[in-house]
Amino acid sequence: MIKVVGVRFKDAGKIYYFDPDGKLIKEEDNIIVETSRGIEFGQVVVGPKLVSDDEVYQPLKKVLRVATEDDIYKNKENKIKENEAFGICLEKIEKHELEMKLVDVEYTFD
Structure with a gap:
């Protein structure tokens, strides 16, 4: 058995699992993790x-850290x-009269 936390990066997004690495983390905490896309801000769900x-x-x-006030400000x-x-x-x-529909724009945390 392994201990995990489930994290979302968008309000209705997929849940990804991370190793809390011994950190005291609870549901609804904002955390910083490293993903294949780089360092990201997520919420424990x-x-x-x-x-x-x-x-x-x-x-x-692994979870890098619980989000600091600076992290929360940067995310906002x-x-x-x-x-x-x-x-x-x-x-x-x-x-430019492009035939396209813009779906989303996203800044990564780092």
């Missing part, structure tokens, strides 16, 4: 809980930048 080894992809990435700033970038992209799509 499951856990900590014990699961069998075959229920998760091994090796699990990134959300503002995402909204601004979305608007700019919509303008460019319209200006």
